[in-house]
Amino acid sequence: MATLHLDVVTPDRTVVSAEAEMVVCAGVLGEFGVLPNHVSLLSALKIGALRYRVNGKDEYVFVSGGFADVNNNLVTVLAESAEMAADIDTARAEAAKRRAEERLAHRDEKVDATRADAALHRAVMRLNVATHR
Amino acid sequence: MPSLKDVKMKIVGVRKTKQITKAMNMVASAKLRGAQARIESFRPYAAKYKEVLAELARKVEGAAHPLLAERAEKKGCAIVLVTSDRGLCGSFNGNVIGQAMRLAKEKAAAGMTVSFSCIGRKGRDTVRKSSFNLVSQYPDRMGSIDFPLASEVAQTVISGFEDGTFDEVWLVYGEYVSMGHQPPRTLALLPLKAPEQEESSPAVDQGPTCEYVYEPDEAQLLAELLPRYVKVQIYRGLLDTSASEHAARMAAMDNATRNCNEMINSLTLLYNKTRQASITSELIDIVGGAEALK
Numbered sequence: 001m002a003t004l005h006l007d008v009v010t011p012d013r014t015v016v017s018a019e020a021e022m023v024v025c026a027g028v029l030g031e032f033g034v035l036p037n038h039v040s041l042l043s044a045l046k047i048g049a050l051r052y053r054v055n056g057k058d059e060y061v062f063v064s065g066g067f068a069d070v071n072n073n074l075v076t077v078l079a080e081s082a083e084m085a086a087d088i089d090t091a092r093a094e095a096a097k098r099r100a101e102e103r104l105a106h107r108d109e110k111v112d113a114t115r116a117d118a119a120l121h122r123a124v125m126r127l128n129v130a131t132h133r
Numbered sequence: 134m135p136s137l138k139d140v141k142m143k144i145v146g147v148r149k150t151k152q153i154t155k156a157m158n159m160v161a162s163a164k165l166r167g168a169q170a171r172i173e174s175f176r177p178y179a180a181k182y183k184e185v186l187a188e189l190a191r192k193v194e195g196a197a198h199p200l201l202a203e204r205a206e207k208k209g210c211a212i213v214l215v216t217s218d219r220g221l222c223g224s225f226n227g228n229v230i231g232q233a234m235r236l237a238k239e240k241a242a243a244g245m246t247v248s249f250s251c252i253g254r255k256g257r258d259t260v261r262k263s264s265f266n267l268v269s270q271y272p273d274r275m276g277s278i279d280f281p282l283a284s285e286v287a288q289t290v291i292s293g294f295e296d297g298t299f300d301e302v303w304l305v306y307g308e309y310v311s312m313g314h315q316p317p318r319t320l321a322l323l324p325l326k327a328p329e330q331e332e333s334s335p336a337v338d339q340g341p342t343c344e345y346v347y348e349p350d351e352a353q354l355l356a357e358l359l360p361r362y363v364k365v366q367i368y369r370g371l372l373d374t375s376a377s378e379h380a381a382r383m384a385a386m387d388n389a390t391r392n393c394n395e396m397i398n399s400l401t402l403l404y405n406k407t408r409q410a411s412i413t414s415e416l417i418d419i420v421g422g423a424e425a426l427k
Contacts, residue, residue: 041346
């Protein structure tokens with residue numbers, strides 16, 4: 001069966017480099033799946049889960065935005081941070097979630113609401129992805 | 134002639150200095166290995182980023198993105214200066230700071246107000262003493278550089294550029310070329326120049342790339358990608374400077390250890406000479422005394 005190569009790259013390391021049968025990304029315009037011989041595509045990504053299938057088994061990766069480049073059966077995801085579901089530090093994500101919620105609850109001038117919102121979103125998404133270990 | 138004890142003390146002192154320089158050399162070489170590994174792992178990200186951006190920039194020819202626009206009248210200029218936090222690394226910091234100051238004077242002569250954003254203590258200290266404006270500083274961060282730090286720096290210069298405070302932004306850092314060569318480098322950050330697709334890059338022979346689908350459209354994607362490219366470049370500057378700092382320190386400490394060895398040798402020679410001289414003079418005394426008794 002035809003496969004495509006998936007690379008998930010962050011500034012600090014290459015998180016995933018694998019042959020996959022299918023990749024599903026959370027694009028800004030909605031989720032999209034990539035099968036082998038997909039048309040060349042460049043899409044910005046939302047904070048969320050990236051799913052790829054190897055030997056019929058789904059693997060989940062948390063991706064904090066960034067973008068995906070699909071070209072010639074090569075999928076490259078560039079993100080500022082990304083983690084495999086198994087590597088997610090749930091305790092840290094829980095703490096981040098609580099902190100962000102607290103900040104949003106006591107809103108005042110000092111709290112950057114957009115930043116807290118984004119932090120909350122990231123933490124929730126991390127926890128979501130972590131359930132798929 | 135110095136006394137025997139003085140020379141002995143001096144030898145002990147130099148020997149202790151040598152121990153320190155040797156230890157610093159070893160620490161620097163361990164840290165350099167870490168810094169090199171980080172540059173290595175950043176390379177795929179940077180290379181891919183450049184490739185994607187070049188491809189996109191070619192597609193959106195003459196795109197009027199605010200970060201790309203060259204301004205006709207230039208009043209403000211920002212310099213992001215990346216240096217190390219600590220000294221004892223030869224002329225490395227001096228070279229980088231010298232380059233930045235030359236650039237600053239050039240810009241000031243052209244009638245621009247120059248503002249500095251400094252990462253690393255050495256650069257900050259120099260700028261604080263100079264007449265130039267210091268807008269943001271990140272001292273004591275070179276030991277723990279990460280992408281969020283680069284983002285933070287990029288964010289301040291980008292917002293400064295967007296609200297018209299800065300019409301030009303430059304990055305000055307120590308490029309890591311090799312163990313023995315870390316020249317200072319100046320890079321224009323803003324207005325951004327989209328990277329050129331290199332002719333020899335593998336992307337060219339990956340088949341037709343003209344029928345790309347963009348989600349959302351090209352202009353929006355470009356707006357998304359360009360600010361991040363500034364972060365990528367700053368992060369690169371941080372990584373390079375950190376590696377250069379350690380390489381420069383290694384070389385400096387290696388030199389210092391060698392100098393210590395030389396000094397110990399010449400001091401030991403002096404010590405022996407002094408010892409012999411004192412023995413000789415004692416002998417003369419004894420012989421003279423015996424002679425007198427006859």
